[in-house]
Amino acid sequence: MVDIAKQSSGRTSARDIAVWDPLIRLIHWTLALTILLNGAFIEAESEMHEWIGYIALSLVGVRLIWGLIGPKHARFAAFPPSPARVSRHIKAMLRGDQTIHLSHNPLGALMTYNIWLTVIAIGVTGYMMTTLTFFGIDWVEEAHETIFGWLLFSIALHIAGVAFDTWRSGVNLVRAMVSGRKNIPQGREVE
Amino acid sequence: MKLTFWSTKTKERRATVLAGLILLQGLCALFFIGDVVEDFRLDGHLDDPHLLLESVAAVALVGGVAFLMLELRGLLSRMSDMQTGLDIASGHLAEVIETFFDEWKLTAAERDVAIMILKGLDNDTIAQMRKTAAGTVRAQATSVYAKSATDGRAQFISLFMEELMAGKMGPVDAEVAHATGQNDDSLPPGHPHSSKS
Numbered sequence: 001m002v003d004i005a006k007q008s009s010g011r012t013s014a015r016d017i018a019v020w021d022p023l024i025r026l027i028h029w030t031l032a033l034t035i036l037l038n039g040a041f042i043e044a045e046s047e048m049h050e051w052i053g054y055i056a057l058s059l060v061g062v063r064l065i066w067g068l069i070g071p072k073h074a075r076f077a078a079f080p081p082s083p084a085r086v087s088r089h090i091k092a093m094l095r096g097d098q099t100i101h102l103s104h105n106p107l108g109a110l111m112t113y114n115i116w117l118t119v120i121a122i123g124v125t126g127y128m129m130t131t132l133t134f135f136g137i138d139w140v141e142e143a144h145e146t147i148f149g150w151l152l153f154s155i156a157l158h159i160a161g162v163a164f165d166t167w168r169s170g171v172n173l174v175r176a177m178v179s180g181r182k183n184i185p186q187g188r189e190v191e
Numbered sequence: 192m193k194l195t196f197w198s199t200k201t202k203e204r205r206a207t208v209l210a211g212l213i214l215l216q217g218l219c220a221l222f223f224i225g226d227v228v229e230d231f232r233l234d235g236h237l238d239d240p241h242l243l244l245e246s247v248a249a250v251a252l253v254g255g256v257a258f259l260m261l262e263l264r265g266l267l268s269r270m271s272d273m274q275t276g277l278d279i280a281s282g283h284l285a286e287v288i289e290t291f292f293d294e295w296k297l298t299a300a301e302r303d304v305a306i307m308i309l310k311g312l313d314n315d316t317i318a319q320m321r322k323t324a325a326g327t328v329r330a331q332a333t334s335v336y337a338k339s340a341t342d343g344r345a346q347f348i349s350l351f352m353e354e355l356m357a358g359k360m361g362p363v364d365a366e367v368a369h370a371t372g373q374n375d376d377s378l379p380p381g382h383p384h385s386s387k388s
Contacts, residue, residue: 018274021267022203023210023260030214058221062214062256069260071267 017190019073019102020180023066028177031059031119035155039148050130057123060116073102079109086110093168100169100190102182108165111158118151202270209263213256220252287354295338304331308344309351 020028034056042049067076085106092099104112125144128134162173176182184190227245288309292302300321307317314332318325332344341347 018271021210021263022207023213023263026207026210026214054221054225055218058217059214061221062217065257066260069264071264071271 016181016183017102018180019182020177021071021074022180023070024063024074025177025180027059027063031056034059035119035151039152050126053123053126056119060119064116078103079106079112081110081113082106098169100171100182100184102190105165108161111154111161115151115154115158118147118154121147122151199270199273202266206263206266206270209259209266213259213263216252216256216259220249220256223249223252284351284354288351291339291350295335297335297338301331301335301338304328305335305347308332308335309348
């Protein structure tokens, strides 16, 4: 059976599992784009910068709602932020256990929540800078910039994590976030 | 199969379009909510018709987003159900094929040739893919037909078509076929399922 499944060079083998729905993928790459634009290309004082910030905020907003009502792999329940799961995951990795998580793995889940919260914090401090009450107040601006630094650090870590897990699990995670499917290598457990 | 594949693609496109609409509408909703909040902060009246209209638009957009999200979730879950069904069907067919090949005691080379025959390749193409002479492939194919007690390509393929159309793709069937085939030598060699059908 395994032989035949492998030889039937079809569109999707039985081990190609759809995990990321189109909404998640759109949000992921649009959010990446907004961060790139606002961080690197758009004048920080401009109105464009504010609008892109609002767009980033609403992207996270839609994703959070989707985490409540979306399909299985999109839900918070599929990747709860749990230190216990993280430590179990790390121990499993050290043991050489190669179980594959269909949604985020426990470490990836932490990064996901971290990036959402960071983007929200940047959005909120950014919005505060436009209000009369907080306009020109130093600590708000400093917070905005410090948190952006944290975001850059998180993104670097996120990319490193994706590279590491792609190497460890053999599942190309970047491809999964583009096509929505995780290609699970032969004979691997999934969770 | 072709038809199902096509409609899967259509569904995927629909899902992508829905997702795009959700995002766009979400942005619009945010724009109107922001505008309402801003206007209210500036003049503090909620009875202004302009503001009222904007509030209605905001509420409608939020409702629309929620509705589209539910719609998308429904579509995605139908798609995943269908995919599961397809996987089971193709998985079971592969099992049935494997069982048949075991019954007929095909050699590794004959298995390859048999699978390529099932996929609709002619002998010359098979020879090219396996980098052997066309005569070798012809001999292997003849041996496959002989072992399966069929008189040629068409009948060989129809063995599996029969299996598909009879809807006998359950693993239980395959196992039963396997067991009976091994224990009962009086069965005709060609059809492992003949005792059941």
